[in-house]
Amino acid sequence: MNLVIDIALTHIRSRMRQTLVGLLGVATGVGFSVMMASLMEGSQQDFIDRLVDSLPHISVSDERREPPVQPAERTYDAVRILSLSTEKERAGIKNPFAIIAALEGWLPGSVAPSVQSKAIIRYAGRDTAATVIGIDPKREVKVSQLPTQVTQGSLDALYKASNAVILGDGLASRIGARVGNTLTITTSGARPLFAQVVGLFHAGVRQIDDNQVYTLVKTAQILEQQIGLVNELRIRVDDAMAARDVASRIERQTGYKAVSWQEAHEDLLSAFQIRNAIMIMVVGAILLVASFGTFNIVSTITHEKARDIAIMKSLGLREATVRRIFVLEATIIGALGMVVGWVFGFLLCVMLGQIEFKTGFTDATRLPLLYSPWHYAIAGAAALGSSVIAGFFPARKAARVHPVEIIRGAS
Amino acid sequence: MSAAPAEPAVLLEAIHATRVLPGVVPVTLVEDITLKVHPGEFVAITGPSGSGKSSLMYLLGLLDVPTSGAIEIGGVDTTHIDEDARAAIRLGSLGFVFQFHFLLPEFSAVDNVMLPMRALGAMPIARCRERAEMLLSQLGLEPHMAKRPDQLSGGQRQRVAIARAMANHPPVILADEPTGNLDTASSQQVLSILRGLVDEHDHSVVVVTHDMELAARADRRIHIVDGRIASDASNRREAPAV
Numbered sequence: 001m002n003l004v005i006d007i008a009l010t011h012i013r014s015r016m017r018q019t020l021v022g023l024l025g026v027a028t029g030v031g032f033s034v035m036m037a038s039l040m041e042g043s044q045q046d047f048i049d050r051l052v053d054s055l056p057h058i059s060v061s062d063e064r065r066e067p068p069v070q071p072a073e074r075t076y077d078a079v080r081i082l083s084l085s086t087e088k089e090r091a092g093i094k095n096p097f098a099i100i101a102a103l104e105g106w107l108p109g110s111v112a113p114s115v116q117s118k119a120i121i122r123y124a125g126r127d128t129a130a131t132v133i134g135i136d137p138k139r140e141v142k143v144s145q146l147p148t149q150v151t152q153g154s155l156d157a158l159y160k161a162s163n164a165v166i167l168g169d170g171l172a173s174r175i176g177a178r179v180g181n182t183l184t185i186t187t188s189g190a191r192p193l194f195a196q197v198v199g200l201f202h203a204g205v206r207q208i209d210d211n212q213v214y215t216l217v218k219t220a221q222i223l224e225q226q227i228g229l230v231n232e233l234r235i236r237v238d239d240a241m242a243a244r245d246v247a248s249r250i251e252r253q254t255g256y257k258a259v260s261w262q263e264a265h266e267d268l269l270s271a272f273q274i275r276n277a278i279m280i281m282v283v284g285a286i287l288l289v290a291s292f293g294t295f296n297i298v299s300t301i302t303h304e305k306a307r308d309i310a311i312m313k314s315l316g317l318r319e320a321t322v323r324r325i326f327v328l329e330a331t332i333i334g335a336l337g338m339v340v341g342w343v344f345g346f347l348l349c350v351m352l353g354q355i356e357f358k359t360g361f362t363d364a365t366r367l368p369l370l371y372s373p374w375h376y377a378i379a380g381a382a383a384l385g386s387s388v389i390a391g392f393f394p395a396r397k398a399a400r401v402h403p404v405e406i407i408r409g410a411s
Numbered sequence: 412m413s414a415a416p417a418e419p420a421v422l423l424e425a426i427h428a429t430r431v432l433p434g435v436v437p438v439t440l441v442e443d444i445t446l447k448v449h450p451g452e453f454v455a456i457t458g459p460s461g462s463g464k465s466s467l468m469y470l471l472g473l474l475d476v477p478t479s480g481a482i483e484i485g486g487v488d489t490t491h492i493d494e495d496a497r498a499a500i501r502l503g504s505l506g507f508v509f510q511f512h513f514l515l516p517e518f519s520a521v522d523n524v525m526l527p528m529r530a531l532g533a534m535p536i537a538r539c540r541e542r543a544e545m546l547l548s549q550l551g552l553e554p555h556m557a558k559r560p561d562q563l564s565g566g567q568r569q570r571v572a573i574a575r576a577m578a579n580h581p582p583v584i585l586a587d588e589p590t591g592n593l594d595t596a597s598s599q600q601v602l603s604i605l606r607g608l609v610d611e612h613d614h615s616v617v618v619v620t621h622d623m624e625l626a627a628r629a630d631r632r633i634h635i636v637d638g639r640i641a642s643d644a645s646n647r648r649e650a651p652a653v
Binding site: 003 | 526
């Protein structure tokens, strides 16, 4: 065995208690870093997955990014126009099925038309505001997870009764409605519509479960008093992460506002970025503390070994050789700590994964964890790197020891 | 015309070597020392405490650098070479024995003796072990090869230290008070070994000592007072002319 490795291993073996303390320091740092990263990224991924699953990836509405240019503005360029009636556009997307056909020509995913309507739901004397979404169940299957979220009844049941609706379970429990009950839906200007509850769904996101009602497109068109109306195209793309690019292309092509799920939840995603920055700082702090432990231990060893260093140097070992011995000791402590920390971190994650946990907004029954080899690689590399750096400074100091000073002192 | 007698080879030479410790009040450890050590010579450096004996040995052993003057090993001036080059000379050309054995406490006797050989890297590890065991056997330590320093007596430790000094077969072995910590029996043993290094193993030995008996068995005695050579005399009795 190489002399440097032999001496380093002998030092480590002969100071088992100190080695163990250093190793456990690094292992704890790595373990908790892995756990933190797994937990933070897991909860973030879980939340995004829920958002992505429960909503269309892209929503094309009958709005435009910029207010429409009025005919007078087009005719008289750069003239301020006062007291002219604005051109009124008919609500809804123009030629929706032509647009759907055009989009289906290139779009990597599926498109479904829908009609959104704000309404008051009344049942047993209780009123609640809700968003009624008219869908085509056959197409809806391709753009959302709604069919899998139906907990009572089925999506096809919408065809089996006139004015049939499927309620979010939160909304249903708020007004006390059950499958088979008839409730009243009222929109502004329209006559109240009697609708039969044919199913309940549970998306797992409270905002959706408490506020959304699904019905057929034609029923929603009746509520909006506009036959043929389609005011939203719901799109699901094969790669959810590409939704932003696809949305901007749709917007350029159709002129209608296309909002990707990322844009719709930009505030939330920004919050995740801040959360990730906090996570990196916390993990960095944990690893820094662990590296101080290694520094302390290597410093102690070099201090205790000052006489041995003097002997080795007097025998003719070079400074670089002595430095390598102590850097290697720190590296070995770091590497062992890293491996133990990986196991510790994995076990922590497994244990945390067993804990039942519930929030008011989602119904996750277990703590969501993301197992990624990157967490282990980054925490391990950081621990190893900090151990090497922590070992380098005392090692350099040790290598610079003047043997005569120690030998004189000992004599 | 008769040829001038050839100057004997010089292994180690101090040329007007002076060492001053800097400070508010500079302290002169050794001053203007000039001496030569030849092959097969046993030199004792004696003097009262604080006279600069050990400081001279550190200079001769390249553990310290003279403030002025020079130290030459095998004719090479070592004053202006870097620390790594000095370390390389120490490893290959000099052996050290200190008053305290200065063995690595976690290593066995044989591992301690192997250390300079492994650091030099001239032999495979198995050969290093063979030679270390051979040296320890020569010094009567065969039963103690696997023992750590704390399992050995003072005399045994010092013999291990001598074996370590011999490991790379350096031309010169420097010993600083090698019997200073030993009882009489062990001192006698060490003394005989050092004498044997010169007579049987072709080493030159420079020993710093207070031990008058040890000094008396050297070939040459250099007496230091206040950092200067007070006397440099041969102990050998010239054979009477026939």
